[in-house]
Amino acid sequence: MDTFPLIATGVASTSLNGEILAIRYTKIVCKNDHKDEYESLDSVYQQMEKDGSDFVKLSKTEGQIVKERQKFIVHKINKDTSIEDVKDAYLKLHLLSMKLVKPNTINLEGIFSALPNVAWTNQGPIHPNDLDELRSEYDSLYVRSLDKFPCLTDYVIPNGVRIADANRVRLGAYLSEGTTIMHEGFVNFNAGTLGPSMIEGRISAGVVVGKNSDLGGGCSTMGTLSGGNNIKISVGEDCLLGANSGLGIPLGDRCIIEAGLYLTGGSKVEILNPDNELIETVKASTLSGQDDLLFIRNSLTGAIQCKPNGKSVILNETLHKND
Amino acid sequence: MDTFPLIATGVASTSLNGEILAIRYTKIVCKNDHKDEYESLDSVYQQMEKDGSDFVKLSKTEGQIVKERQKFIVHKINKDTSIEDVKDAYLKLHLLSMKLVKPNTINLEGIFSALPNVAWTNQGPIHPNDLDELRSEYDSLYVRSLDKFPCLTDYVIPNGVRIADANRVRLGAYLSEGTTIMHEGFVNFNAGTLGPSMIEGRISAGVVVGKNSDLGGGCSTMGTLSGGNNIKISVGEDCLLGANSGLGIPLGDRCIIEAGLYLTGGSKVEILNPDNELIETVKASTLSGQDDLLFIRNSLTGAIQCKPNGKSVILNETLHKND
């Protein structure tokens, strides 16, 4: 059933000028799932539109400058078109992190332009230009991040997940139960894990990791946003990317990349049979999506080699009971 | 003299249901060191046991929900058996970080099961399920980490140590005076440094680094918890792991691993004499614990090579006066 149209309610944080900086959506209602609730919210939405206001009118507002920076909001997305404004952007990021949609399945075009740069402070989101004025309002005010995207955990706390350093997972990450993101792990928006997994490396935007896979410390998955290429990288199930390794092709299931080896799509790779005899030499990209491969750099010849993967990767179960 | 039996007092943080989330132990008394004090605490402990309570009874409790989440505690460990509950777990992590015991010398079996997953917030430890209820209690509430282990510095501040990013050192780390953990450094529990050292890479659980060694930016030491092997890795004294390098064998003293080289136990290595002549080819694991080795990858042949290390590593003293 289609996710769209949908309506969501939430609380917007604004700048001192009333510009929306960020939105916490607390309820998302899909028309196809809950028609009545949808229509009741839709009438509120239409009233707001008529009033020409971004915000639900409150009968009273608190006097305090801090409280005034929080406003109730209702937002509707009819069709999955490109992102027009900050309300669209936050709603789509929530859809991903609440796991209502999978990475790479919705239209995120325009998200960078729609998101304002925000100072994510210990006192909430603040417009960078307002920092000086607001500094005197607080005993202690400091910036945790100065970025268009917030931390996932500022907005959504997924069940059964560990995130050792909350700074390193963006809102828009899709994290399945049983996922552990260690201190060196990182997950961008529109990216994530489809099952239990141990993530000590970097999941770039657009990259999806299958269940029971292990991304070793400091490993890299090539992104498509900047400096990368145009092919969406993915990691299958039961895979292991070694520490400080790198991945530039989509990987099938039960594949291993040796620690320290960066496999780019253009790397030429020697294919060996189980007896370690050279069969042929191919470009790594031709191995995209194939299962049961082991990639190493031969430590005597320096050649990147690929052989059938005999070992299977077994995640340490105790590490993944995240309760 | 034996560390155990010992008794400790501290303050427990609890969930709204009264479940213990974390404990700050402020006093630890070993029977063999301070018999009288030990016995006086033991009588309090036995009273608690009789009362069937985890907590020391206070004559009054504050009305506030926040204060109620903090409770006094007395805990005893008779023998160094495996970890049974959160009280054992925190006490053993404190023993390591207070440097009362060295890494790999106490029984930490069961620690993952004993530790609950906790939301480490700017307002203290909170049960993930309590976050929604507590959000309204605070002007600003956000999650710094969602993990079983807390940051070291939330519980223990070691003397003469710098930790550039406190998120990246877990309670249970053993950090000696003169240690500097830079932003890219990381130290897991049951791991650490035995003397002054510059740590810009990752010290995995179980890994110990000797004095005057330097772990370059982003370097990796293979752990034994997940995706690694079964041999405990260690780094001797006066060693240098280059930036983005990796280590899969225990290293002796005065060894160097070239920047960017990942040395796994299974790597085949060419042994060269001081005149750069090939003597033999061995598996890296056979070089475990040997002193004065320099490991490089020959940039023309691609072979991993090992030669006698002529240069010695000298730590920059000014960087290590951490006062």
Next chain:
Amino acid sequence: MDTFPLIATGVASTSLNGEILAIRYTKIVCKNDHKDEYESLDSVYQQMEKDGSDFVKLSKTEGQIVKERQKFIVHKINKDTSIEDVKDAYLKLHLLSMKLVKPNTINLEGIFSALPNVAWTNQGPIHPNDLDELRSEYDSLYVRSLDKFPCLTDYVIPNGVRIADANRVRLGAYLSEGTTIMHEGFVNFNAGTLGPSMIEGRISAGVVVGKNSDLGGGCSTMGTLSGGNNIKISVGEDCLLGANSGLGIPLGDRCIIEAGLYLTGGSKVEILNPDNELIETVKASTLSGQDDLLFIRNSLTGAIQCKPNGKSVILNETLHKND
């Protein structure tokens, strides 16, 4: 025109003993630019010197312990000599981060000795020895960093810049408009970017990156402070350091280092012509500062190779509109 002499006013954070821990300079006046204002501040400064006080006297002081840890300060630097005390150190770090001087153009000798180690807490800078006493003053007190250097954003918020994880950029970083520091990026003091750039790797002390360059995830630039060499590394314009790569030579413009390749100054490199024919073999350091080079490790022979760079690096513009 010369930056020095100059006078600055600011607010100092002190320990409970009155020792200066850190200073936020809010105004810096160069004599050569604003002679009148300079001289008026100079008379205040001279009065302070006469009083033998580090601090401007206030008619009233607040009773609260917390407020007393903040004091007004006026400081003068006549000539660019080495750093004598914490006031010099913070003033020079501010000069860099406010972009009044470029990295490597002022004398920073003595900075490590001049800077005290500070607990950077959620409640401001605190002397590590004062933590226990101050813990009871606050509902929640925790250490974000235990280091001589603070985060850049605690003191200076540069325009048009994004810093995904504020913990990873030190005061003293020089960040030009259009710079994005991603979660894996890092910038030390006396280092930075000269124009728009995407930084997902580590900019070591003394390293400067030219405009429109891209440092891939986890890449390393060799520093000169510890474990490195003595040659200042730099990156030219329109360069790309691949993910998990490393750089040990100063790089010209339009150069590319392949993902995963660590190029040290001592690496021997095969020079190829555009037809991929070997011309000669040289030490990487002889290629310092040359433009239009592409460095790869041949994935079949394991040799590091350098060829003319045909492709040009184009930064994704949308990612760099940091407003």
